[in-house]
Every structure is written in structure tokens, then in C-alpha cells.
Amino acid sequence: MLMKHFTNEPRTCGECTACCWTHNVKEIRKPMRRWCPDCTQGVGCKRYETRPGACKEFSCAWLWGYGPDSDRPDKLGVVQSADLENWSGVVIAEFTPGAMDSPRVTEIIREYIAHGSRVNCVSVKGQWAPLEPKPASSTA
Numbered sequence: 001m002l003m004k005h006f007t008n009e010p011r012t013c014g015e016c017t018a019c020c021w022t023h024n025v026k027e028i029r030k031p032m033r034r035w036c037p038d039c040t041q042g043v044g045c046k047r048y049e050t051r052p053g054a055c056k057e058f059s060c061a062w063l064w065g066y067g068p069d070s071d072r073p074d075k076l077g078v079v080q081s082a083d084l085e086n087w088s089g090v091v092i093a094e095f096t097p098g099a100m101d102s103p104r105v106t107e108i109i110r111e112y113i114a115h116g117s118r119v120n121c122v123s124v125k126g127q128w129a130p131l132e133p134k135p136a137s138s139t140a
Helices: 053-057 103-114
Strands: 078-082 090-094 119-122 128-131
Touching: 090 103, 103 119
Parallel strands: 090 119
Antiparallel strands: 078 090, 119 128
């Protein structure tokens, strides 16, 4: 469970550069699912100190403290983040082909939905699948 593995310990990206591929950066016209020209894969940003504002502001759920170390995006194969563009829940963007089908990612998706969050899954190929929490059943 995400909350079971929550930590207040500060985290850094380390060698993880998954969001440099999964997320778009409008300031430099970098589309989703393309490597950023400033990214050295597995190392980091070549211009970290002067990186675009969107990159400075972005933090994935793992950096916020959710999940164990094995949930770091480059290890898990997906980047989990708030859907700040549409304010509609969580985005789970696949980084490693097939990762969306892993038992751990399935568990994470179920937990978000159980807590009432809308989950927008995007595959490596760019296919979107919005998943909604089931409405509470009313008792008459």
C-alpha cells in the first residue's frame, strides 16, 4: 500500500530520469514519450541549474515519499504524479513496456481508486485509460 510505505525522509532522483521521457515540457517543446535533449539517461539533466520551470516544479509521488525504494520510477517502470494540468487525480505514465501490467502497479492503481482518486493511465504507446472510483452505493 502507498501509505504503508510513506516516508518523510528526503528523496532525490538519483539516477532516475524516467520523467525526462514520460512528461511533456512545453517551455522547450518536448512532447511526452520522447527523451528530453538535455537529459543524459540514467544520469540527469545536463543543465540542471537552468532547467525549465516545469522541470523545477515537477515531483513524482515517489519523491513526495510514497512507496518503498523499489517504487522509484526507473525501477517500477511507471511515473506516478498528480494530474496538475486537468486537476483530475493521478497520472500513471508507463516508462518500461509492460510495467502497467505488473502486480505492484495494479496494486497501486487499486489503492488510488479505493481512496477515491481518478487514475489516468498512459501506456508507453500513448494509449490513455481513465479509471474512476466506483460511486458509493446508496442504501434505501
